[in-house]
Amino acid sequence: MTLLLLTLLVPLITAAAGAVGGPRQIKEALLISGLVITFALCLATAGAFLAGGPIEQFDAALRVDGLSALMLVLNGFAGLLSGIYGVGYLRRNEAGGRVTPRMRREFHALVPAYLFALLLVCVSNNLGILWIAVELTTLASVFLVAFHNAETSLEAAWKFLMLGSLGLGFALLGTVLLFAAAQGRLGEGMAALNWTSFMAAAPGMHPFTLRLGVVFALIGYGTKAGLAPMHTWKPDAYREAPSSAGALMAVGMLNGAVYCLLRIHLISSAAVGPEFSSGLLLALGLLSVLVAVPFILIQWNLKRLLAYSSIEHVGIMAIGFGIGGEAGTFGALLHMTYHTFAKPIAFFSAGTLAQLHSSSNFETMGAGTIGRAPVSSVLLLLATVIITGSPPFGIFFSEMIILRAGFSSPHVLATAVLLAALVVLFCGFAYQVGRLVLGPPPGDGVKFTPETLDLCLVTAIVAAIIAVTVGFYMPNPLLDLIRAATLVTGGHS
Amino acid sequence: MFNNLLILSAAGMLVTGYLMVGQKALFTAIRLYGAQSWLLGVIAVAIALGDDRPHLFVTATLTVVLKGLLIPWFLMRVVDRIGIRREIEPFLNVPASLLICLGLTVVGYRVSTGFPEGAQGVTHHVIGVGLSMLLIGLFLMVTRKKAVTQILALLTVENAVFLIALGITSGMPLVVELGISFDVLLAVLVLGILVRRIVDRFESMDVSRLSQLKG
């Protein structure tokens, strides 16, 4: 039983255990310990990679290289945080009577299952298994979105599943076309669909089929990442899903989808040169960032605000990868790392605020939450500052690196547009959150529950501490992982 | 001989697609999808025999059983249990929809001429039909209001992808195809559960009513 297999099996077992009924304490302990062990295994696998090079399993159907190792660590971390917050979330909701035992079992089963699928995505070398894993993430998260079974939850879940399945259909077609483009050069059996086989066969691929396949695959996986114009499911899904699931989706699924995009991008670059897919990524990324602008400036709901922020960030990452070269890719990967640490804080604090006020609408919550829920409000402010890219926090540096790479590349105009958009987004996001947190409290009192220092809050605080620390001091192994990922991804300029 | 069977079945699939566009009754639409999947199975068998690729027999059986029998049966049960009116009111009326689908088919065929080896002859038609059905399925998803019809449109897109896969490759590895097929089945099950929940909540399968979330 290798490390890699264990890393995948543990969340699966945790999910199975979560589906069974039982006393609350034991279930919580099971979930948290399962997630802790998973994260530890992810770290161990990454460490094994750093020590000994790529790890392979099942005839290279699963493979851990630099990119995979980084993703494993990031997603494992996100899963752990989300799980702990989720436990606190359920406790809070149970106090309010909104969670039935069946919903509790659903949650305990779905979150580790979701994590399992996400981890599977990150270590898939086989494009077929990659597709299946992404489909599994969709199926696991659909019921998380529909968790509260309200009218809006079902609407969000429906849109999410429809668009997600359509995107996956496109991605499947893209995979098929890529397979066809490389026919005859790929070998036999399962290994024919391996990414490594594709990379080896890349130079001889049929250009038209390849291009068509890349377009379909990028659109398909881009739908899962939330790139515009396939982003319409995101605001609804993020708003309706419980915040812990939302955090996992915003971070884990985003990372996973970007992983898929990168694998396709690399095949394309190896076959017809980087300009084609880079151009596509740049276009999609720029569009995402631009689409986010008006919806952040004019927004009525806190969690949808976070969704558009997520769209903005995946756009920045896509632009970074599109700009390419060592600098652009390093910047984008760094961005992904900092984003993984920072986004959960936003979701957790926003989630707490929404729960305390029984709504995530700005109007219902009323301004001046700092008076009513000081800790969460401060955390939300902190998260805003970090996410919008203020120095001296990490995202500022990653954005700087991307912008610099962009200005020294031929894509100067696109980079200039990005810069302008970032500025506007900074203002907009800060305005919205600032208004909510710091504004004058509404005259006629707001209905809210007082804040208590429960597990959710503790998790949020811990997440904030970790994020700030990593912003200032990146541990060397993590930096090594990012460098190794850059090596895999940014080999072309 | 197999060529003719291939062309017959592929064209038959396109016909079912068009009939679905003009179809108002849910049960018939589900049956059309079932027929489409059967034809897909026939195509797989034809290629298995004509090109000597025995593992496509398994694919054919899988397609027929899962998509030709199980999924239509499941969807009919969903529609039955829900017991809603079986009419579909699309956003675009039938003649206009047909015109657009005509245009989409022409586009699909044009694109299919860019493919290599066997682009002329059989494969050209199979891929042309596949791409056209992809576009038609997409169009159906956008213009139909009832949840079950949207599911059928999605399944049509999946069928189209399978058809293109059959026509353009020598077949994907079997394990992968198995996984994909079961994934599709799972997705349909999940969709069915969602539809039930939606109907419980909204008392209608009309997903155009799901429009509270905006902005």
Place this chain on the structure above:
Amino acid sequence: MIEHALAPIGLAALQAAAMLALAPLLRGLIKKMKAALQMRQGPPLLQVYYDLAKLLRKEAVRSATSSWLYIAGPRMYFATAVVATTLVPVWIAAAPLEAAGGVLAFVGILALGRFFLATAALDTGSPFGGMGASREMTIAALAEPALMLGLFTAALSAGSLNLGALVRGLLDRGVAFHPSDVLALAGLFIVVIAETGRVPVDNPATHLELTMIHEAMVLEYAGADLALVEWASALKELLYLTLLADLFAPIGIATSASPVLLLQSALIWAAKMFVLALAVTLVESTNAKLRLFRVPDLMAVSLGLGFLALAIRFL
């Protein structure tokens, strides 16, 4: 290339007579098949013959306020159907009067018959007649382009608009399918359903005011007039199904006038008619009749398929 050495007119009369004799049998067969599907015995196979004989014996009641059109209607309908029969190759790969006209003549002659029947329906001044006529014409206006598109597609693949030459061309080409054939077949099948007035377009057995189309037109007729109309309708049915078989499955048609080949061709034709009758029965039994304003949708589908068939020929 076969040429009829004998007088074409004689052969035309022979073919028309044979088809006339066989047409009621097809109707009876479809009724029997429908009954079988509905788990009943149904009327005997030869029932339509008995009905025709009964009608011919009865007195033809004519309205005093109607004109010569009322009498001419059924007769023109019958005559045009018979003439159209001579333009279509049935058991041999040539039509008796093919030199006189092809696809367009075929469609036009049948349209002429329908025109006369419709005007005759208006002639009586009864509301049913007018209603039936207008409904029938609406459907025909949509069905005819679809019919022509389907025929043109077949003509394209065989290289001629003349039905006899078309069939010969198809036989020469051999069995080589093109997707446009399937699409054209689907479109034409829908047209045939519409033209023969069957479910889901029209219910041939209904006499309810809201649901009649063809029946409304002929509601006033009795005796010999009605017999002529019914016979002509049956003949048209047989003709359309034969046309379908000719265009899309012409194998087995005799290519020369040898008796053995002719007999074989006749038997194969009978088999094709059986299969097509079965198809029609299945469509009738598994579909509900469409509401009147939904029928244009169905015809639009048929038209669309026809256009598509034509377009794909060129792609």
